[in-house]
Amino acid sequence: MLENNSNYILDNKDTKLQEVVSIPVSLYESMKGKYFVGQTETLWVGNESNAWAGLANPRNSDVNLYANVFTISNLSNDYLTAQIWLNTSFPEKACTSHKVSPTNTALKPLPKNRVNIRFIESTAMVPKDGVNVYERIVPPNTTLVGEEDGKFIEAPGGSYTLIIKSSSLKLDKVIVAFGWWEKPICKKGDYIK
Numbered sequence: 001m002l003e004n005n006s007n008y009i010l011d012n013k014d015t016k017l018q019e020v021v022s023i024p025v026s027l028y029e030s031m032k033g034k035y036f037v038g039q040t041e042t043l044w045v046g047n048e049s050n051a052w053a054g055l056a057n058p059r060n061s062d063v064n065l066y067a068n069v070f071t072i073s074n075l076s077n078d079y080l081t082a083q084i085w086l087n088t089s090f091p092e093k094a095c096t097s098h099k100v101s102p103t104n105t106a107l108k109p110l111p112k113n114r115v116n117i118r119f120i121e122s123t124a125m126v127p128k129d130g131v132n133v134y135e136r137i138v139p140p141n142t143t144l145v146g147e148e149d150g151k152f153i154e155a156p157g158g159s160y161t162l163i164i165k166s167s168s169l170k171l172d173k174v175i176v177a178f179g180w181w182e183k184p185i186c187k188k189g190d191y192i193k
Contacts, residue, residue: 025149025150025181026068026150026179026181029066029181030102030103030104030181031104032104033102033104033107033110033111034111034181034182034183035068035102035103035104035179035180035181036100036101036102036103036111036113036115036179036180036181036182037100037101037103037177037178037179038097038099038100038101038113038117038177038178039097039099039117039175039176039177039178040053040097040099040117040119040175040176040177041095041097041099041119041121041175042121042173042174042175043119043120043121043122043164043173043174043175043176044121044122044171044172044173044174045080045122045164045165045166045168045171045172045174046076046078046166046167046168046169046170046171046172047168047169047170047171048124049122049123049124049171050122050123050124050125050126050163050164050165050166051119051120051121051122051123051163051164051174051176052090052091052094052118052119052120052123052125052161052162052163052164053117053118053119053161053162053164053176053178054085054088054090054117054118054119054159054160054161054162054178055067055115055116055117055118055154055159055160055161055178055180056090056094056115056116056117056118056159056161057114057115057154057155057156057157057158057159058114058115058116058156058157059156059157060156061114061115061156061182062114062156062184062185063114063115063156063182063183063184063185064153064154064155064156064182064183064184064185065115065153065154065155065158065160065180065182066150066152066153066180066181066182066183067148067150067151067152067153067154067160067178067180068147068148068149068150068179068180068181069145069146069147069148069178069179069180070145070146070148070162070176070177070178070179071143071144071145071146071176071177071178072136072138072143072144072146072162072164072174072175072176073142073143073174073175073176073177074138074139074140074141074142074143074144074172074174075141075172075173075174075175076140076141076166076168076172076173076174077140077141078140078166078167078168078172079137079138079139079140079166079167080137080138080164080165080166080172080174081135081136081137081138081164081165081166082135082136082137082138082144082162082163082164082165083132083134083135083162083163083164083165084132084133084134084135084136084146084160084161084162085127085130085131085132085133085159085160085161085162085163086130086131086133086152086154086158086159086160086161087129087130087131087154087157087158087159088127088128088129088130088131088159088161089127089128089129089130089159090118090120090159090161091120091123091125093120093123094118094119094120095118095119095120095121096116096117096118097116097117097118097119099117100113100116100117103179113182114182115180115182117178118159119176122171126163127161127163130159130161132163138164138174150180150181155185156185160178160180162176164176
């Protein structure tokens with residue numbers, strides 16, 4: 001019979017203690033070289049323009065995207081609104097960020113991300129597809145942190161996107177960052193590692 005006692009499991013059969021260690025999933029994925037972080041360039045919102053920033057999983061990536069965390073740094077004196085969209089299509093004019101790195105830089109060679117951070121600095125365009133699942137208010141001169149713990153999972157061709165808006169008549173400055181991990185897609189007969 002097994003008994004759970006804090007960080008130990010007691011096996012009454014052999015009366016041996018086994019220590020159990022619990023680590024966050026993000027640390028575990030980082031140790032494997034599958035956790036990545038990055039940010040956009042400066043984005044501008046207001047005066048009827050919004051900005052897009054998101055994690056885009058290419059159709060040929062062969063990985064599922066697990067959105068873990070986002071930050072929105074509002075470098076203005078105005079309140080902003082961030083809409084979170086699942087699986088909306090990025091417009092063709094979206095840029096790909098080069099400010100991306102694996103979090104485990106001790107690995108050689110460094111792991112390469114398959115999921116991209118895409119962004120549009122300022123646009124009047126709004127999403128034409130996907131689902132707006134929730135919104136957040138971003139106070140002036142603050143950084144809002146949204147921890148998702150990997151619960152939003154997007155297959156190849158999917159995305160996790162923030163549309164940032166301001167009701168100001170002047171342009172407000174914003175920077176968005178993301179943390180995510182990637183796992184190979186399980187095919188029939190495979191098991192998750």
